[in-house]
Amino acid sequence: MEIAFEVKGRSLTVKLRGEIDQHCARELRSAIDGRLHENREVKRLVFDLERVSFMDSSGIGVILGRYRLMRDRGGETAIVNAQKNVEKLLRLSGVYGLTESAGRSRANG
Amino acid sequence: MDNMIRLEFMSLTQNEAFARSVAAAFIAPLDPTVEELADVRTAVSEAVTNAIIHGYRRRRGMVSMLLTLKGRLFTARIEDKGCGIEDIELAMRPFYTTGNRDERSGMGFAVMAAFMDGLHVESKVGEGTAVTMEKLISRREEECEGGAERESLEPCEGCAECESREPCEGCAEREKSEGLEAGAAFGKIENG
Ligand SMILES: Nc1ncnc2c1ncn2[C@@H]1O[C@H](COP(=O)(O)OP(=O)(O)OP(=O)(O)O)[C@@H](O)[C@H]1O
Ligand SMILES: [Mg+2]
Numbered sequence: 001m002e003i004a005f006e007v008k009g010r011s012l013t014v015k016l017r018g019e020i021d022q023h024c025a026r027e028l029r030s031a032i033d034g035r036l037h038e039n040r041e042v043k044r045l046v047f048d049l050e051r052v053s054f055m056d057s058s059g060i061g062v063i064l065g066r067y068r069l070m071r072d073r074g075g076e077t078a079i080v081n082a083q084k085n086v087e088k089l090l091r092l093s094g095v096y097g098l099t100e101s102a103g104r105s106r107a108n109g
Numbered sequence: 110m111d112n113m114i115r116l117e118f119m120s121l122t123q124n125e126a127f128a129r130s131v132a133a134a135f136i137a138p139l140d141p142t143v144e145e146l147a148d149v150r151t152a153v154s155e156a157v158t159n160a161i162i163h164g165y166r167r168r169r170g171m172v173s174m175l176l177t178l179k180g181r182l183f184t185a186r187i188e189d190k191g192c193g194i195e196d197i198e199l200a201m202r203p204f205y206t207t208g209n210r211d212e213r214s215g216m217g218f219a220v221m222a223a224f225m226d227g228l229h230v231e232s233k234v235g236e237g238t239a240v241t242m243e244k245l246i247s248r249r250e251e252e253c254e255g256g257a258e259r260e261s262l263e264p265c266e267g268c269a270e271c272e273s274r275e276p277c278e279g280c281a282e283r284e285k286s287e288g289l290e291a292g293a294a295f296g297k298i299e300n301g
Contacts, residue, residue, distance in 0.1 A: 022158045023122035025212065054129075054147075056154040057216040065211040085147035092223050093216045 003031050011044040012036065017051040020059035028062050036069060043075035050081035060093045067098055112178040120165040120172050120189070122158070128174055129154045135176045136183050139246045148224035149183065149244060155217040156187040156240040163207070164191025164238055181246045188239040194232040201230065 001018040014032055018024075036042060045066055049055070067077040077099045082090055090096050114135055118124045129150040136149060153174075160172045168191070175186040194200045200207075201222075206215030222228045225242040232238040 019126060021122070021125050021154055022162060023125055029212070054150060054154075056151050056158065057214055057220055058158060058212075060214040060216055061208075061212045064214050068211070085144065085151070088144075088147070089151065089220065092220060093214060095214075 001028065003028065005035055007035075007039060007042070010041055011046060012039060012042045013046040013048055015048045015051070019054035020052055020062070021054070021056050022058040025058045025062050029065065032062075032066055033069070036066075040073075043070075043073070045070050045075065045077045047077070047079045048081055049079060049083065049086055052083065052086055055086045055089055057089075057093065060089065060095055063095055063099075067095075111180070112176075114176045116174045116176075117171050118174075120161040120168075120170050120191075122161055124172070125154055125157050125161070128157045128172075131174070132176060132185060136178070136246055139178070139181055139183075140249055141246045142249070145244070145246055149185075152221045152224045152242055152244075153185055153187070155221050156185070156242065159217055159240070160187055160189035160191065160238065164189035164193075166192065181248070182243060183246055184241065184243040186239060186241045188237065190237040193234040193236050194230070194238055195234055197230050197232055 001016065001020055001024040004015040004017075006013040006015065012035060014035075016028075020028065032045075036045070047063060047066075052059075063077070063079065070077045079090060079095070079099050112135070114131070116128070116131060118128065132153040133146050133150050136146070141149070157172060157174070164170070164172075170190055173188045175184075175188070177184045199205055201218040202215075203219040204215040206213040208215075218228070218230075221240070221242055225244045227241075227243040229241045230238065231241075
């Protein structure tokens, strides 16, 4: 798994690549949390999953945990560009219910 | 085609990717759809992750994975000799987790249930857990071509019954007449 960050104003985009499972979950969590800690003014967290070929519920856990962090600072979380199989998982787990509307209004971010 | 494979590995998270790849390679000869492959990879990953992080927690142990194919029925049995589950029904509920709320969503069993056709969990506290999942891998042919001449286990119903050398036309007609009958019945209900 690879992580890349992109900060634009008050928005932090996390671009992920590869397979997300329990094995990389801890590294992913601490990398994102580190960035969020450094950038206190970030009010919008975007997960760009375009290059994520696999994800299981460990990935859902990472996203949900970050969603809570963002909510606690009055911010929002979005998920964009998920591949079909990942999208199926996101839908099943209800994560989209929390983040989808934010994802749609991406242009306003 | 029947086949069987047994794999044992240490309860390390780096083995998750290996385990799901083995499962995907195992069903590959059946020419599964992209979706079926992803479903199996995800479900196997869930069960293996659970064995490693919940079954053995900070201990180390062996996880065993038994894969079988009977015709197009794929079965995966993932077993650990870890702590076991006290209340299986509760554990299987969506969003239920004994893990850290900040890390776990409690969706593992729900994913297994949704992505596979069958899910069965056996567990004994102090002895371990075995998760058995099965999935019927579909046939690729969507349309009935040549009907009776195909090896299909499930030729379209019309073909199995009609004697025509060109069964698909027969099927089409059958469908039509069944549709009419259904329509007539519906009409009856509505009028009556
Ligand atoms: N092999 C196992 N050994 C012991 N307990 C288990 C095992 N598998 C699951 N459990 C228990 O069942 C609960 C629910 O499992 P499930 O996979 O649905 O969610 P989770 O693993 O907690 O979270 P997620 O899978 O979303 O990361 C776990 O929290 C754990 O208590
Ligand atoms: Mg789990």
